[in-house]
Amino acid sequence: MNRKQLDHIIHSYHREAYIWARQCAMFDDELAKDVLQQVYLKILEGRAKLKDPSKAKTWLFSIIRYTAIDALRVSGKLLSLEDSYDFEDVQEEIDHTDYQAMIKQLPKMQQEVLLMVFYHQMTIEQSAEVLQIGLGTARTHYSRGKMKLKDLITKTQMQE
Numbered sequence: 001m002n003r004k005q006l007d008h009i010i011h012s013y014h015r016e017a018y019i020w021a022r023q024c025a026m027f028d029d030e031l032a033k034d035v036l037q038q039v040y041l042k043i044l045e046g047r048a049k050l051k052d053p054s055k056a057k058t059w060l061f062s063i064i065r066y067t068a069i070d071a072l073r074v075s076g077k078l079l080s081l082e083d084s085y086d087f088e089d090v091q092e093e094i095d096h097t098d099y100q101a102m103i104k105q106l107p108k109m110q111q112e113v114l115l116m117v118f119y120h121q122m123t124i125e126q127s128a129e130v131l132q133i134g135l136g137t138a139r140t141h142y143s144r145g146k147m148k149l150k151d152l153i154t155k156t157q158m159q160e
Contacts, residue, residue, distance in 0.1 A: 001049070001050050001053065003044075005053070006043055006044065006050075009050070009056045009060065010040060010043065010060075012056075012085055013056070013057055013060055016057075017036060017039070017060055017064060018032065018033075018036055019119065020061055020064050020065075020115075020120060021033075021035045021036045021039070021064050021068060023111075023112075023115050023119075024064055024065050024068035024069070024112075025068045025071065025072065026072065026077060027100065027104075029075075031068075031071055031072075031075065032133070034071060035064060035067050035068045035071050036064065038067050039063050039064050039067050040061070042054075042063060043063070044066070048063050054117030055126075057120075057122070057126070057127070058122070058126045058129045058130050060072075061116070061120070061122075061130045062129070062130045062132070065112070065130060065131070068145075079089045085123075086111075099153075100133070101151060102152045102153065102156070103115070103149065105148075105152060106145050106148055106149065107141075107145075109131065109133070109141045110141045110142075110144055110148065111145070112127070112131060112141075113127050113131070113138055113141040114142065114145045114146065114149065115144060117142060118128060118139070124138050124139055124142050127142075
């Protein structure tokens, strides 16, 4: 793939790539910008190679996801598995109209699948490829995430 084609891919998906980087960086704008810059450098320096041009978006999102994980790990912001499932303390602090906060209550994989499908117009198959998980696993995370999000929204509406 030549430089012109890579530039076209980067420009075509820049807005979505930034939003995905922000989501992967736990909604930290500055970290998301740093991650996206690192991703673009990896691509332009040839450290990340696109093998199938028809999968450019999933390829780009995969690079962003793993770069964000590395950046979170380095910054000490990456939560352990046990910490990511502790929602009792957070429940009282959340503004109940804040859907972003509701999504943050879901387990990480459910968050990622739902964000890719709903906000980035990707299929469940594409999100499975980005996350490097099986299609059945992605469908399970998608289904369970939708159910949990529906429950959270219903609880919020009942409290109002």
